[in-house]
Amino acid sequence: MANPIARAWRKLFYHEGDRYFLLPRTDSALPNPPNEGPFGDAGPPVLAWLNRLTYGDRVPTPLFYTIIGIGLGVLTVIEVWFFTMRDSFGAFFVTVMLLLALFKFVVVVAFFMHLRFDKNLLSLVFASGFIIAIAIFVIMLVVQGQFSPDKLVAA
Amino acid sequence: MAQVAVKQEQHVHVADTNTGISNRKLLLWVFLASDCLFFGSFIATYLVYRNQSTTGPYPNEILDIPITSVSTFVLLMSSLAMVLAVNYAQRNSVGLARFWILAVAALGTVFLLFQIYEFTTFVNEGLTIRSNLFGTTFFILTGFHGLHVFIGVLWLLGMAFAHFKGALTSRSVEDLEMAGLYWHFVDIVWIIIFTVIYLIGFSDGEGLSTIEHAAAVVGG
Amino acid sequence: MTTIAFPKLISRPTSYTGLWSWIATVDHKRIGTLYGITAFLYFLIAGVEALIIRGQLREAESDLISPEIFNQLFTMHGTTMIFLVVMPMSAAFFNWMIPLMIGARDVAFPRLNAFSYWAFLFGSIFLNLSFFLGGAPNAGWFGYANLTGSVYSPGDGLTFWALGLLILGVASLAASFNFVVTILNMRAPGMSLMRMPVFVWMSLVTSILMALAMPVIAVALIQLSLDRVLDTNFFNPAAGGDPVLWQHLFWLFGHPEVYILILPAMGIVSEVLPVYSRKPLFGYAAVVFAGAVIGFMGWFVWSHHMFTVGLGPAANAAFTISTMLIAVPTGVKIFNWMGTIWGGKLRLDTAMLFSLGFIAMFIIGGLSGITHASPPTDAQQQDTYYIVAHFHYVLFGGSILGLFAGGYYWWPKMTGKRLGETLGKWHFWVMLVGFNVTFGPMHWLGLNGMPRRISTYAEGMGWETSNAIATFGAMLIAVSVLIFIINIIRTIASKQEAEDDPWDGRTLEWSIPSPPPAYNFARIPQVKSLDDFWYQKHPELLHDERGEEPESDEPVVEETHGGGSIHLPGMSYYPIVVALGMVIGIVGFMEIRVDIPGTDLVFPWLSAVGIAIGMYGVMGWSLEPVSEEGGGH
Known part of the structure; x- marks a missing residue:
């Protein structure tokens, strides 16, 4: 089990000792219990406190969601602030903005859409759509020459 | 004995399906995965046509970042309100859930009003769906996003007035959860649109004319 | 759940016979039958179109039909065969067989299923109405921009095409969501994913592909309709628009679509071969994974349809590699089918013959496909009859023969x-x-330089003989379809009754009466292994064939579906109402006409009517209990 590849392989194909992708029939057979903390069990005290917020009655507490929401708001303010000083970022501006957007995206999907607390299958379904979309459209933009030198000069 | 105790403790409703996920919720997630490709196609179209417009107005002349930042913030906070509504419904407090649903619908309406204001301003400044490539791709992309928001507002209002009156059942809680998932999805699409089209695309200007472009390609 | 009063125009039908019971049906078997009948009618229509095309090309400088009609015919032949024949015929088998094979009483969303069918029916009728309303679409089934723009195609034909395909896309999307959920969620106890029949697996892969590919073509079609109706600039080169974008979006959808067309037939063949060879499918897991891998890799090969566009050597090389790689899982499947036949006790019944024909023809089509995976040879073959030969070998020799086998x-x-x-x-x-005889000669016609989509050709090009042979072959195909129709009529007229399990089948659908009762399974089956029904009949084979020991009979778990009596979902009119509203709403888009360049729009009154009908339907749908007697189980 120590080898992560072997673990991923077992998780995918030999789940619960049955052959291949047996999807569990009951909640108790799920690999991740519904109230597992989003940050794992270890971590500094702040994370432990956040973990406890997600252990409210049977769903995370309103306080937890409010913290996440305010965090997202702050990130948006930071984005706009970065935008105002975009000249000092130079070529890194686009990268930084995309990473910030991706981070916000993941946070909303993981916590607001509670995929982190939900069945893994739902994450798989959504990720397959999202990843295929990103992959094919990035390839399309490359093939269309969006990243070729003459385009960048024109911009 | 221990097993019986565990079973009683398990108050999460287990749907009667192979995956433990109710049919409707799985359907909604498949739909959202599919919608990723829908918006992905529109955003990719926008990106292919960046800096390709041959006539103005160009993005750097017309995009209003302060206004849009405010409307982005409104939509983000509507997402927070939405998650609180679902949370209170799951905690069985109907009144608070209903309050937050109406808050989401209100914030969504405010976002739509911002969009109407933005569109009207742009049209007055000469940007229509016909004026250039930027106008075409911008209006259709943000317009379809606005349509999604509008449908979400209708959905939530219908829910607030039809379902959230008496005692909550596990089914109506799931109804709200699904509306919430849809709403958050519309929000994350806007997160991408705001970053890619407004913040990154703000400096986009006039494109090379077709002949210049061809010359650049041949020369390069 | 609190209910609010909702005006019901017509009360819910309760009788299970008569016209209304078909219009309001939510039974997956009836919807499957409707899909099958509709698709077969379109098969006949598209076949007649093909016969006229072949009649025109029979001899050089023929003037049987005008070039304009010829363009309309080949466009509608391709569009009809793909969207109105192979896809709905596959949907007919999905509808009929998925619930029976996984041991379910219906699909996950019966009313959504009915909606898919009606949307498909109305969309297809709308598409074909274009023949009578100012000319059918005439730009080929992939409708390349900017030929499809209103400058070069001023009539309404291509607007019909774009909006019709948009409606069909919505229908396919709804159907695909339904099947994904049904397969993942509704399996009988014990049927893990790796105990599902291969046909169900291929349906799952196909449905996922449809769910993810249809939005892309929907966007492309929305852009095209906006260009045509509202004069936007998506594919307008005068404003800097790029026609190549249409090709990208179309083939981003179009290549997954190719697998949407062939995977169901592959699934059918994977069911038929083991039954008539009396052997388990050779390498079940490999067949399943090959299908899944094809479904994934199918996303990354689309630009091989665009080798001659001039994307540059790097892009062409990358797509060559991915295209050649995707032949590997396809080859894996073919070897598995041959391994299944090898050493089997073969019964050469008709279904088996069609499956064997599928394998042989698909290999030929696959091999000619490999030849144009390479850009230099593709440059020679692009837009010639060689391409026509290739895709008919995979789509007719593959999909259609596979569907006949089914x-x-x-x-x-x-x-x-x-x-x-x-x-x-x-x-x-x-x-x-x-x-x-029809499509074989097209290989050398193509290599001899005959372009596709030409309405006639000059004498002395050396194409007369091959074309005449091809036309003769087309008439043979027409005769064979006539034989099939006669066969159906004779069978319906005959008094014979088939056994429940006439072929000594392996999968669950053969364990119930023929035809199945409305509730399918009186008791939900308990599945203990792959091909469970076969090993119930032949427990002694379980050790030899699967390496498993028969389990001792466990006490039957109390079934969870429905409780005491079997609850079936009630019939509903709302699916057809919503479908009608949606179709009118989309069709009404054509009414928005631009009077002068500017903002003068006519109010889309027809769309408004459609949206109103649709809203009424959606509200009725959401407030209607699933069945009248049991409160929303």
Whole structure:
């Protein structure tokens, strides 16, 4: 089990000792219990406190969601602030903005859409759509020459 | 004995399906995965046509970042309100859930009003769906996003007035959860649109004319 | 749940016979039958279109039809065969067989299922109405921009095409969501994913592909309709628009679509071969994973349709590699099928013959496909009859033969009567010979330089003989289809009754009566292994074939679906109402006409009517209990 590849392989194909992708029939057979903390069990005290917020009655507490929401708001303010000083970022501006957007995206999907607390299958379904979309459209933009030198000069 | 105790403790409703996920919720997630490709196609179209417009107005002349930042913030906070509504419904407090649903619908309406204001301003400044490539791709992309928001507002209002009156059942809680998932999805699409089209695309200007472009390609 | 009063125009039908019971049906078997009948009618229409095309090309400088009509015919032939024949015929088998094979009483969303069918029916009728309303679409089935723009195609034909395909796309999306959920969620106890029949697996892969590919073509079609109706600039080169973008979006959808067309047939063949070889499918897991890998890799090969566009050597090389790689899982499947036949006790019934024909023809089509995976040879073959030969070998020799195999195989289960074997064998042999006589010569016509989509050709090009042979072959195919129709009529008229399990089948659908009762399974089956029904009949084979020991009979778990009596979802009119509203709403978009360049729009009153009908339907739908007696189980 120590080898992560072997673990991923077992998780995918030999789940619960049955052959291949047996999807569990009951909640108790799920690999991740519904109230597992989003940050794992270890971590500094702040994370432990956040973990406890997600252990409210049977769903995370309103306080937890409010913290996440305010965090997202702050990130948006930071984005706009970065935008105002975009000249000092130079070529890194686009990268930084995309990473910030991706981070916000993941946070909303993981916590607001509670995929982190939900069945893994739902994450798989959504990720397959999202990843295929990103992959094919990035390839399309490359093939269309969006990243070729003459385009960048024109911009 | 221990097993019986565990079973009683398990108050999460287990749907009667192979995956433990109710049919409707799985359907909604498949739909959202599919919608990723829908918006992905529109955003990719926008990106292919960046800096390709041959006539103005160009993005750097017309995009209003302060206004849009405010409307982005409104939509983000509507997402927070939405998650609180679902949370209170799951905690069985109907009144608070209903309050937050109406808050989401209100914030969504405010976002739509911002969009109407933005569109009207742009049209007055000469940007229509016909004026250039930027106008075409911008209006259709943000317009379809606005349509999604509008449908979400209708959905939530219908829910607030039809379902959230008496005692909550596990089914109506799931109804709200699904509306919430849809709403958050519309929000994350806007997160991408705001970053890619407004913040990154703000400096986009006039494109090379077709002949210049061809010359650049041949020369390069 | 609190209910609010909702105006019901018509009360819910309760009788299970008569016209209304078909219009309001939510039974997956009836919807499957409707899909099948509709798709077969379109098969005949598209076949007549093909015959006219072949008639025109029979001799040089023929003037049987005008070039304009010729363009309309080949466009509608391709569009009809793909969107109105192969896809709905696959949907017919999905509808009929998925619930029976996984041991379910219905699909996950019966009313959504009905909505898919009605949207498909209305969309297809709308598309074909264009023949009578100012000319059918005439820009080829992939409708390349900017030929499709209003400058070069001023009539309404291509607007019909774009909006019609948009409606069909919505129908396919709804159907695909439904099947994904059904397969993942509704399996009988014990049927893990790796115990599902291969046909169900291929349906799952196909449905996922549809769910993810249809939005892309929907966007492309929305852009095209906006360009045509509202004069936007998406594909307008004068404003800097790029026609290549249409090609990218179309083939981003179009290549997954190719697998949407072929994977169901592959699934059918994977069911038929083991039954008639009396052997388990060779390498079940490999067949399943090959299908899944094809479904994934199918996303990354689309630009091989665009090798001659000039994307540059780097892009062409990358897509060459991915295209050649995707042949590997396809080859894996073919070797597995041959391994299944190898050493089996073969029964050459009609379904088996069609499956064997599928393998042979698909190999030919696959090999000619490999030849244009390479850009230099593709540059020679692009837009010639060689391409036409290739895709008919994979789509006719593949999909259509596979679907006929499924038809002969499952006919007794669906109708309770076997299709005649003698006429069936005549059907197969005439069709196989006719098919090869038609499309075989097109290989050398193409390599000899005959372009596709030309309405006629000059004398002395050396194309007359091959074209005449191809036309003769097309008539043979028509004869074989006539034989099939006669076979159906004779079978329906006959008094015979098929057994529940006429072929000694392996999968769950053969464990119930033919035709199945409305509730399918009186008791939800408990599945203990792959091909569970076969090993119930032959427990002694379980050790030899699967390496498993028969389990001792466990006490039957109390079934969870429905409780005491079997609850079936009630019939509903709302699906057809919503479908009608949606179609009118989309069609009404054509009413928005631009008077002068500017903002003068006519109010889209027809769309408004459609949206109103649709909203009424959606509200009625969401407030209607699933069945009248049991409060929303």
